[in-house]
Amino acid sequence: MNDPSLCPLLQVDLDAIAANTRQLSALTTAGLLAVVKADAFGHGVTEVARTALDHGAAFLGTATLQEALAVRERGIDAPLLCWLTGPFTDFGPALRARVDVAAPTVQHLDAVAAAARATGRRARVHLHADVGMARDGAPAELWGVLCRHAARLERVGLIKTAGVMGHLGCADDPADPHTGDGLTRFRRAVAQARRAGLRPAYRHLAATAALMTSPDTHQNLVRIGAGLYGIGPGGTGVPLRPATTLTAPVTTVRDVPARTPVGYHHGHITDRPTRLALLPLGYGDGLPRAAQGRAQVLVQGRLRPVVGEFSMDQIVIDVGDAGIEPGESVTLLGPGLRGEPTLGDWAAWAHTLPHEICTALGRAARIERRHLPAQARPVHQLEIPA
Numbered sequence: 001m002n003d004p005s006l007c008p009l010l011q012v013d014l015d016a017i018a019a020n021t022r023q024l025s026a027l028t029t030a031g032l033l034a035v036v037k038a039d040a041f042g043h044g045v046t047e048v049a050r051t052a053l054d055h056g057a058a059f060l061g062t063a064t065l066q067e068a069l070a071v072r073e074r075g076i077d078a079p080l081l082c083w084l085t086g087p088f089t090d091f092g093p094a095l096r097a098r099v100d101v102a103a104p105t106v107q108h109l110d111a112v113a114a115a116a117r118a119t120g121r122r123a124r125v126h127l128h129a130d131v132g133m134a135r136d137g138a139p140a141e142l143w144g145v146l147c148r149h150a151a152r153l154e155r156v157g158l159i160k161t162a163g164v165m166g167h168l169g170c171a172d173d174p175a176d177p178h179t180g181d182g183l184t185r186f187r188r189a190v191a192q193a194r195r196a197g198l199r200p201a202y203r204h205l206a207a208t209a210a211l212m213t214s215p216d217t218h219q220n221l222v223r224i225g226a227g228l229y230g231i232g233p234g235g236t237g238v239p240l241r242p243a244t245t246l247t248a249p250v251t252t253v254r255d256v257p258a259r260t261p262v263g264y265h266h267g268h269i270t271d272r273p274t275r276l277a278l279l280p281l282g283y284g285d286g287l288p289r290a291a292q293g294r295a296q297v298l299v300q301g302r303l304r305p306v307v308g309e310f311s312m313d314q315i316v317i318d319v320g321d322a323g324i325e326p327g328e329s330v331t332l333l334g335p336g337l338r339g340e341p342t343l344g345d346w347a348a349w350a351h352t353l354p355h356e357i358c359t360a361l362g363r364a365a366r367i368e369r370r371h372l373p374a375q376a377r378p379v380h381q382l383e384i385p386a
């Protein structure tokens with residue numbers, strides 16, 4: 001594979017997504033809502049949604065309505081919820097596409113009811129409670145009003161309250177008392193909804209971290225994003241599989257003497273005669289500049305440092321004495337099975353979350369994304385020595 005015209009390649013292993021869906025479903029009796037927002041965390045919404053549904057997910061979820069409508073346009077008609085909309089959204093398209101919508105305010109309910117009147121379709125709503133992160137749910141002091149308004153709109157046939165949802169902000173630390181507080185607030189919110197006459201079929205609070213560490217938060221539906229993609233809290237013993245492998249072909253190679261300055265601001269100076277190889281991707285393709293000075297890549301089975309500042313379109317690696325040629329592929333990240341860096345390593349180097357790295361790589365126009373089908377063995381696993 002020595003074709004210098006090759007571009008960086010992000011391989012998404014759908015078999016890993018399938019296995020993670022099954023592993024995570026097995027942790028609970030609750031149904032699994034697969035979160036495919038942000039193009040399935042950069043992994044490809046269509047392929048991930050289909051794979052998750054094939055392997056046990058009962059529901060799909062997105063942040064925005066646009067994302068949900070895009071799921072429908074791909075011909076996927078599973079139950080689908082979106083939870084991030086403005087109070088004056090035209091919900092007509094949501095109702096026509098049978099998309100459930102979250103409502104955190106009475107204005108949302110009114111907009112949904114107006115769309116129900118306009119389309120002649122009853123809206124399915126999930127009332128969204130803030131249980132302690134002051135982000136996108138209704139604060140406790142407005143919850144009663146929200147529930148009573150929903151009940152009125154139910155009685156006139158415009159909406160059905162299909163769910164009550166909340167979201168936990170600190171569940172990645174199982175010892176954090178805010179998770180217990182959040183659960184208490186959520187139970188209170190559900191009880192209040194019932195007192196208003198609502199009978200939400202779905203009660204959902206937990207995302208990946210709470211699913212894996214706090215069984216009492218599961219309710220009867222869990223909304224799982226990160227875990228599908230192999231990202232989860234450590235120490236749970238649940239073997240999630242990272243799904244992405246990023247490789248890039250070497251563009252050019254040069255031999256340089258000691259004390260050669262490399263890249264912008266001479267961010268690196270070689271300390272010995274060595275060989276530098278250029279890779280055709282940089283921070284414009286989602287490689288975080290904050291990983292400068294720490295990042296490494298796997299070259300012919302050995303880790304080699306990225307040297308100097310990251311450019312927008314390129315990075316330089318010091319390959320030592322490796323006899324590498326233009327077109328040869330190096331591995332920037334993968335599951336780690338061959339010693340290559342993982343998404344977690346990149347996140348640590350850049351002082352960020354793996355989520356931020358994979359969403360950035362997934363939307364990079366100059367990286368080709370390819371899906372390996374579920375069940376088929378991915379390329380990188382064929383290379384593991386027995």
Ligand SMILES: *Cc1c(COP(=O)(O)O)cnc(C)c1O
Binds near residue numbers: 035037206208225
């Ligand atoms: C992103 C998101 C999730 C998924 O969280 P993970 O930690 O990735 O599993 C669940 N619920 C809401 C409201 C979200 O925004």
